[in-house]
Each structure stands twice: as structure tokens, then as C-alpha cells.
Amino acid sequence: MNILVCVKRVPDTGAKMILTADNQAVDSKNLGFTVSPHEECAEEEAVRQVEEHGGSSWILTLGPEEAGEQLQEGLALGMDEAVLLNNNGEEWDPRSTSLAITEAVQKIAEEGTSFDVLLFGNEAADSGDFQVGVRVANALDLPVVTGVKDLSFTGDTAVAKRESSDGWEVYQVPLPAVFTVKEGINIPRYPSLRGRMQARRQEIKRITPKKQPGGLKKIRLRIPEEEDGGAEVLGEGPEVSSKVVDLFQDIGVV
Amino acid sequence: MIIAIIEHDRGTLHNASLEMLTVARALAADRDTSLAALLIGESGREIVKTLGAYGVPVAYLAVDDSLEDYAPRAWAESALAVMDQENVEVVLAAGTDRGHEVLAHVASLADLPLAANCLEVKLDDERCRVTRQRWGGSLLEEAELRGETYLLSIAPHLIPAEETPLDGEVEIREFQPSFSDRAFRVQVTGREQDEKAGISLTDARVVIGGGRGVGGAEGFTALEELADLLDGAVGGSRVATNNGWRPHKDQIGQTGNRIAPDLYIACGISGAIQHMVGCQGAKNILAINTDPQAPIMEKADYVVVGDLHEVVPAIVDEVKQRKR
Ligand SMILES: Cc1cc2nc3c(=O)[nH]c(=O)nc-3n(C[C@H](O)[C@H](O)[C@H](O)COP(=O)(O)OP(=O)(O)OC[C@H]3O[C@@H](n4cnc5c(N)ncnc54)[C@H](O)[C@@H]3O)c2cc1C
Numbered sequence: 001m002n003i004l005v006c007v008k009r010v011p012d013t014g015a016k017m018i019l020t021a022d023n024q025a026v027d028s029k030n031l032g033f034t035v036s037p038h039e040e041c042a043e044e045e046a047v048r049q050v051e052e053h054g055g056s057s058w059i060l061t062l063g064p065e066e067a068g069e070q071l072q073e074g075l076a077l078g079m080d081e082a083v084l085l086n087n088n089g090e091e092w093d094p095r096s097t098s099l100a101i102t103e104a105v106q107k108i109a110e111e112g113t114s115f116d117v118l119l120f121g122n123e124a125a126d127s128g129d130f131q132v133g134v135r136v137a138n139a140l141d142l143p144v145v146t147g148v149k150d151l152s153f154t155g156d157t158a159v160a161k162r163e164s165s166d167g168w169e170v171y172q173v174p175l176p177a178v179f180t181v182k183e184g185i186n187i188p189r190y191p192s193l194r195g196r197m198q199a200r201r202q203e204i205k206r207i208t209p210k211k212q213p214g215g216l217k218k219i220r221l222r223i224p225e226e227e228d229g230g231a232e233v234l235g236e237g238p239e240v241s242s243k244v245v246d247l248f249q250d251i252g253v254v
Numbered sequence: 255m256i257i258a259i260i261e262h263d264r265g266t267l268h269n270a271s272l273e274m275l276t277v278a279r280a281l282a283a284d285r286d287t288s289l290a291a292l293l294i295g296e297s298g299r300e301i302v303k304t305l306g307a308y309g310v311p312v313a314y315l316a317v318d319d320s321l322e323d324y325a326p327r328a329w330a331e332s333a334l335a336v337m338d339q340e341n342v343e344v345v346l347a348a349g350t351d352r353g354h355e356v357l358a359h360v361a362s363l364a365d366l367p368l369a370a371n372c373l374e375v376k377l378d379d380e381r382c383r384v385t386r387q388r389w390g391g392s393l394l395e396e397a398e399l400r401g402e403t404y405l406l407s408i409a410p411h412l413i414p415a416e417e418t419p420l421d422g423e424v425e426i427r428e429f430q431p432s433f434s435d436r437a438f439r440v441q442v443t444g445r446e447q448d449e450k451a452g453i454s455l456t457d458a459r460v461v462i463g464g465g466r467g468v469g470g471a472e473g474f475t476a477l478e479e480l481a482d483l484l485d486g487a488v489g490g491s492r493v494a495t496n497n498g499w500r501p502h503k504d505q506i507g508q509t510g511n512r513i514a515p516d517l518y519i520a521c522g523i524s525g526a527i528q529h530m531v532g533c534q535g536a537k538n539i540l541a542i543n544t545d546p547q548a549p550i551m552e553k554a555d556y557v558v559v560g561d562l563h564e565v566v567p568a569i570v571d572e573v574k575q576r577k578r
């Protein structure tokens with residue numbers, strides 16, 4: 001079973017969003033980078049399924065040269081191959097992104113590896129477009145289930161579950177197929193030191209993406225206004241419990 | 255024409271669709287064009303009356319024996335069938351799992367742009383401008399769409415649903431879409447019920463959240479006790495779920511639940527943006543943290559500086575005493 005996981009490099013914004021002067025991006029001067037928790041779980045899922053069913057797991061990103069760092073993190077978890085589509089750090093819209101990923105998948109198939117399973121995050125951490133996985137699936141004419149929090153395979157059939165208001169919806173689909181997953185499908189492992197060392201030596205494959213036009217154009221970013229009342233300090237330590245419960249009574253929860 | 259895809263599960267309406275209708279009605283009025291709802295499956299017929307109460311004059315009803323249970327691509331193909339017949343400017347859906355899934359199918363099958371989780375929409379003859387959520391709502395983006403038809407999902411929980419009853423009856427336009435052989439490749443094939451355990455996080459009036467400061471699964475016992483006393487629910491930060499101290503369904507934040515209680519008590523949580531975006535809807539936030547400099551100490555309404563392992567049990571005792 002060959003599994004491809006698509007991830008997007010995003011800044012790891014701590015406690016506050018700060019924008020660049022031109023309001024086009026999050027100011028990442030002092031920030032580290034990461035991928036969405038959904039995508040981390042997709043990586044873990046790929047490693048586990050390949051451990052169980054055999055085959056190979058691949059990680060792919062469309063991003064700047066530096067996104068090699070996110071690919072290495074996937075390799076350190078135990079993934080087998082990594083592919084970088086270099087977009088020179090320019091953010092591509094969902095249409096352009098999905099067309100580039102689709103082409104890359106086709107190219108990798110021509111070179112001998114066809115994927116049985118393609119995993120995406122349910123939505124990217126930053127842009128939250130909720131569509132790249134579905135677009136790729138339809139472009140490749142594959143079935144797609146979104147929001148998956150439980151996934152298992154028997155032979156050529158996948159059983160995917162997603163949460164509903166009172167339990168789970170179950171979907172059964174033939175492979176090959178696309179799944180967009182949510183955090184909670186598993187708990188990702190921490191990469192071992194050895195995994196990290198090996199990942200650093202591993203070669204990253206490169207495919208040059210062609211930029212097709214998109215239909216969604218960012219004009220500018222804006223930080224939502226916060227009501228900044230400032231917090232009232234009730235006090236320190238366990239002695240404040242009586243004040244706290246007064247507050248509960250004011251709010252009407254006791 | 256403006257088309258509003260109405261989300262329902264075998265006849266049970268999703269409330270976020272009514273919020274979306276507030277935007278859909280305003281757009282139709284603004285553009286001086288007609289508004290129509292799209293209901294998919296026979297069970298959708300039950301909702302037509304409600305749509306009348308929310309000012310929808312026309313409802314397309316897609317019927318087919320296969321539409322008994324949800325099938326995302328078949329829902330999208332139903333929308334495409336209406337789009338083929340009418341001059342559709344905008345298709346809207348609620349910004350929910352299903353809303354996004356169906357619109358993403360429409361977008362890819364018809365090669366149209368889709369903007370997810372919009373808060374504001376401005377439309378003229380040339381373009382569509384939206385303000386939409388990024389980072390789960392911690393950041394806003396002003397964006398422009400270009401295409402024949404604009405596909406938009408409306409961010410849930412932010413725009414109120416407004417009843418605006420119609421004068422007459424809703425006109426039902428029943429039709430049977432001709433589906434491709436891909437339409438039902440993905441369809442709900444079964445359901446599993448969760449055994450209902452207490453009050454759900456998203457409905458609770460009081461939520462007690464625990465983060466790294468709780469220190470382990472056992473540490474949550476005191477939080478559970480307080481939740482029981484206040485008829486509340488227990489949740490956690492990503493650190494709590496990622497360490498297996500709590501199941502992921504208890505997570506609050508960008509990749510977890512959105513909560514809207516009267517009181518949220520955040521214990522040993524630093525206040526990362528991705529966590530806080532999940533409790534924006536809370537009316538009051540009380541933070542308990544050893545570090546007076548923690549970001550949450552500014553974002554909360556009330557703070558207690560102290561060790562949660564001492565403060566929470568003391569609060570439990572005090573509540574017990576007053577309840578006596
Ligand atoms: C795309 C993305 C999505 C994310 N989604 C989510 C999400 O949905 N939900 C979420 O929570 N996070 C999410 N995160 C992670 C988030 O950025 C933070 O890492 C996380 O919220 C931190 O959890 P925490 O506050 O429990 O831990 P920390 O940040 O480590 O804070 C622990 C706090 O506990 C205090 N403390 C320690 N001991 C005690 C004690 N004995 N008594 C009282 N206080 C004590 C410390 O002073 C500190 O302030 C996401 C991150 C990314 C990049």
C-alpha cells in the first residue's frame with residue numbers, strides 16, 4: 001500500500017498574531033514553522049498503515065525551499081520519501097495548489113509509484129480553504145471522504161468514520177481513494193533521535209510545479225478587533241476561593 | 255439568482271443554514287435578484303415550512319430514491335443541475351463539515367472559486383469581495399473571487415439567524431437530477447451512536463479546561479469534581495489531548511471544539527491563539543495560572559494567580575459549603 005500525505009508549512013504563531021507591514025502575511029521573523037495538527041496526524045496515520053499493510057509512505061509539500069524542514073519532520077517520523085514542489089514562497093490559491101499537487105501525483109505515477117491512499121488535512125492551518133483534498137480527488141477521479149477521524153483498510157476497501165452530532169458516520173469506499181483527516185484520528189509519536197539523524201541525510205525529490213491561475217485572490221489580512229477590557233485579578237492562591245465562588249454566584253452558575 | 259444549499263440530516267435542519275440565510279437574503283436584496291433554497295432528498299420537504307419563516311420564496315427539492323442518506327458528490331451534482339438551468343450568481347452553504355465538502359465538490363466539478371468561512375460579502379457586476387476567516391478566525395482575510403459563479407460558505411456562530419416570514423407559501427420546484435456514475439461512490443453506509451456521557455462541551459453552560467499545568471490524566475479528577483458541582487463539562491488544550499490525558503473530542507480550539515459557555519475556567523493553560531479562538535464565544539473567562547505573565551492573564555476576564563492543584567480543590571470545597 002502506497003500512501004501520500006500532503007502538508008503545508010505555516011508559521012507557529014504563539015500567543016499573538018503580528019502582520020507584516022504590507023498586511024500580506026503573518027510576520028514570521030521570530031517564529032518557528034510547523035504544519036497543521038490535522039496534517040501531523042495524517043503523517044502518523046500513513047506511517048502506522050504502512051507498518052500494518054506494507055508499502056511506502058510519501059510526504060509532499062508545495063512551499064518555499066525551507067519547507068524541506070517540514071518534509072524532514074515527516075521522514076523523521078518514519079516516512080519513506082519526500083517531495084518538494086518549490087513555489088518560491090509565494091502563496092498559491094486552492095485551485096493552483098490542487099492542480100500542482102495533481103500533476104505531481106501523475107508524474108510520480110509515471111515514474112512507477114501509484115498511490116492507493118492520498119491523505120490531506122481537513123483544512124490548512126493558515127488559509128483554511130477546506131477544498132484542496134476534494135479538488136485533487138476529483139481531478140484524479142478518485143472517491144474522497146473528508147473530516148475522517150478513523151480509518152481502516154481490508155483488501156481494496158477502506159472504512160472511514162467521521163464524527164456527527166451524536167456519534168459516527170461510516171463510509172465505505174474502494175481504493176484508491178482520498179481522505180482528508182482531522183486531529184484525533186491518532187496521537188502522533190515523537191520522532192526518535194535516530195529518525196531525525198537519518199532524515200537529515202535523506203534526499204528530497206523535487207518536481208517543478210507549473211502555476212495555473214487561481215480564482216481566489218488575497219487582498220490583505222487583518223487582525224480581528226478584540227474587546228480589551230483587561231482582566232480583573234481576583235487574588236493569589238487558594239485563599240481566593242470565596243471570591244471565586246462569589247463570582248460564580250454573580251454569573252449565576254451556582 | 256442566489257442559491258442557498260440547506261443542510262439537513264435526514265430531515266433535521268442544521269441551524270447554521272439559517273444563519274447563512276441572513277447573508278443570502280441580504281445579497282439577493284442588494285443585487286435585486288431572486289433567492290432560492292436547495293433541499294436535497296425527499297426528507298428535505300419537511301423543512302420547506304421553516305424556510306418560509308426565514309424569507310425564502312422558492313425551494314428547489316432534489317428527489318431520487320438514492321438520496322435517502324447523505325452523499326456529498328450527489329449533493330453537489332444536485333446543485334450543479336440547478337446552476338445549469340438558472341443564471342446563478344452565488345451559491346452559499348453553511349461553513350460546516352458538510353457545507354464545505356459539498357461546495358468543494360461543486361468548485362472542482364465546475365472549476366469555480368470557493369471562499370470558505372466568510373463573514374461579509376460584497377457583490378457587484380464585476381467581482382465578489384469577501385472578508386473571511388483564516389487560522390480558525392484568529393485572522394481575517396479580505397479576498398476577491400473571480401469566476402462565473404461565486405461559491406461561499408458562511409462562518410457559523412457569528413451571524414444571527416433572523417426570522418422574516420414570507421407573505422405567501424414557499425414555491426416548491428421539485429426535480430430529479432441526472433446523476434453521474436460517481437455521484438454515490440461515497441455515501442453514508444452506516445452510523446454508530448455514542449453512548450451519551452453527560453453534558454456536551456459545546457452545549458455546556460460551564461466548561462472547565464485543563465492544560466499542561468494539570469500535569470497528567472489524574473490531575474483532571476479535581477476539574478471533573480468541580481464540573482460535576484457546576485453541571486459543567488471538562489475540556490482541555492491540545493497539550494492535554496496530545497499527551498493522552500483527555501480524548502481529542504475534549505479539545506478546545508482551532509482543531510478542536512468551539513465552546514460558548516457562560517463561564518470558562520482555564521486551568522494551567524497559557525492562552526495560545528489557537529486555543530483562545532475556541533473559547534471566543536465564552537461570556538466570562540476565569541484563568542488559573544501560576545505565571546502572572548502568561549498571555550491568558552491578559553485575555554481572560556478574571557484571573558487567579560496560583561497553583562491549580564491548590565486553587566481548584568479550594569474552590570470545590572467552597573462550592574460544596576455554599577450548596578449545603
Ligand atoms: C494550527 C494549530 C492548531 C492548534 N490547535 C489547537 C487547539 O485546537 N487547541 C489548543 O489548545 N491548542 C492548539 N494548538 C496548540 C497551541 O498553539 C498551544 O501549543 C497549546 O494550546 C498550549 O497548551 P497549554 O496552554 O496547555 O500549554 P502551555 O502553553 O505549555 O501552557 C501551560 C500553562 O500552564 C501554567 N502552569 C503550569 N503549571 C501550573 C500549575 N500547577 N497551576 C497553574 N498553572 C500552571 C504555565 O504557567 C503555562 O501558562 C494549535 C497549534 C497550531 C499550530
Ligand SMILES: Nc1ncnc2c1ncn2[C@@H]1O[C@H](COP(=O)(O)O)[C@@H](O)[C@H]1O
Pocket residue numbers: 006007008009036038039060061062063094097119120121122123124125127128129130131132133
Ligand atoms: N501548499 C500545500 N502543499 C501541500 N499540501 C497542501 C498545500 N496547501 C494545502 N494542502 C493540503 O490540503 C489540505 C487542505 O487545505 P485547504 O484546502 O487550503 O484548507 C491541507 O491540510 C493540506 O493537506
